[in-house]
Amino acid sequence: MSTATTTESTELAPVRTDSLTELLVAKERPPRPSAWQASLTFGWRAMLKIKHVPEQLFDVTAFPIMLVLMYTYLFGGALAGSPREYIQFLLPGILVMSVVMITMYTGVSVNTDIEKGVFDRFRSLPIWRPSTMVGYLLGDALRYTLASVVMLTVGLILGFRPGGGIAGVVAGIALLVLFSFAFSWIWTMFGLLLRTEKSVMGVSMMVIFPLTFLSNVFVEPSTMPGWLQAFVNNSPVTHLASAVRGLMAGDWPAGEIAWSLGWSALFVLIFGPITMRLYNRK
């Protein structure tokens, strides 16, 4: 356009009703996107948001590095004789803990996003209803993968040597990301259920801290009192940590993998429909 003779930046180019009319004449509508296409498009939206606000990657980069360093050197000497030995045990566990903790931000971003006008538009579109939420989680899955890679790199530098090789490590991360995707439906539920960002954060902490710390991430449960062992041994995070630890060590722990997948399915089946119900009623 050659009409860019604006004197001030606030001056707007005029609306061209003639070309607008031409655009409006085209009334044919393309077929609706499939559920998967719509979800991927929302996933693309999540990536665009990362592109525009890269600072939000802080929680999947700096925070995990901090956790690895902190726990390795804090507990290493006391629990396993040396940090180098401890990290063999700790890294898969701390990986699980950090990523599961990071999932919590999903609730916050859903909560802040849902208040914005754009959600009214999304909800008035003729698309597969859950695709908005699935899109979020697809974007988040990317963040989880990034966090995993970052932590693994730090671990390798500190002396972590996975016996399962590349295949075991990739399988471990894949299982972890899958579990986190399923687990995040709890947060989408809270994000829609609670009114403010702060309350989402508060409730999330209440859930996430006991769930991640009361597990076998740091120490073997056999040192714990009986009642705690009962909880820890049945916690989904324990199953997941054992599965990821096993995969990275090179033995394929079928039982623990099955438990992790079972929990994942359960989370989706329970919290997915609740999320969608809240989403439709919002």
Place this chain on the structure above:
Amino acid sequence: MSTQTSGLAIETAGLVKTFGETRAVDGVDLAVPAGTVYGVLGPNGAGKTTTVKMLATLLRPDGGEAHVFGHDVVREADEVRGRVSLTGQYASVDEDLTGTENLVLLARLLGHGRPAARTRAAQLLEAFGLTEAAGKQVKHYSGGMRRRIDIAASILNTPDLLFLDEPTTGLDPRSRNQVWDIVRAVVAQGTTVLLTTQYLDEADQLASRIAVIDHGKVIAEGTKGELKASVGAGSVHLRLRDPVQRAQAADLLRRTLDAQVQAEPDPVALTARLSAAAGQDTAAEQAARALNELSAAGITVDNFSLGQPSLDEVFLALTGHDTRTSGSAASGSHDAKDEVAA
């Protein structure tokens, strides 16, 4: 779609929405003819937005029924969503994304392939004069630009019914005029528009039929002319030479015309609202009589104009309160230009 020129775009019966104790929408009946601009006029909190949200399938009604192009908004929500677009009070686009990204995103969600989505986005940005701002995040847009990108997003696929919820609230007069131009262009192509507004002149400018709502109820409905006629035949605006004579003139007008007379802030100005009940006489005849009487009484009239009643007056007459205190009321001389065949 386009064959549906007759018939109703929206039909509601006894629509109700309650929030706790408040009946935000309290039995609304609407019949919106397809292919027209239908104005829903009311003050803040009258229930306009809630009504629109129910019609756009965003809120579930607590009572009554609503159909959009014959489809029930609850049971056939998906059908309805396929044919409507919504532009809310606030920009219904993603503020973190750029103009182009927003339009491409929505075009993709409407089923366009990637190249088609890009083309359509670029064309719309161009038509809306936003090409220069295409790569900027929407949060850096001015109010007028936000409105434009928002409406552009609503017509990515030409909708059969477009909801415009207070499309010009907070805009400067120039941007407001531009939004009006857009609305006219959209309607000219056969799209039905449901426009909510608290600005009387906006409803006056755009809508062919208007429903006035207050406290969740429709208190009046009809064409502009019908609504205006319902409160009277019009108004006579007078400017006298001598302010001292104003009280006398007012008295005279009251007696001879059975009119409600209002003293204006200007000490020589008077407005007489002619009553429709004066019946057989047209407004012009009544006005002529008034001028004769005044001149017979020795009162000099410097300036005289005859106006249709403004929607402001309609609203005041219907609700007993003004739309807003700081009214953007159309002036009398402006009204005189309206052709209304009531």
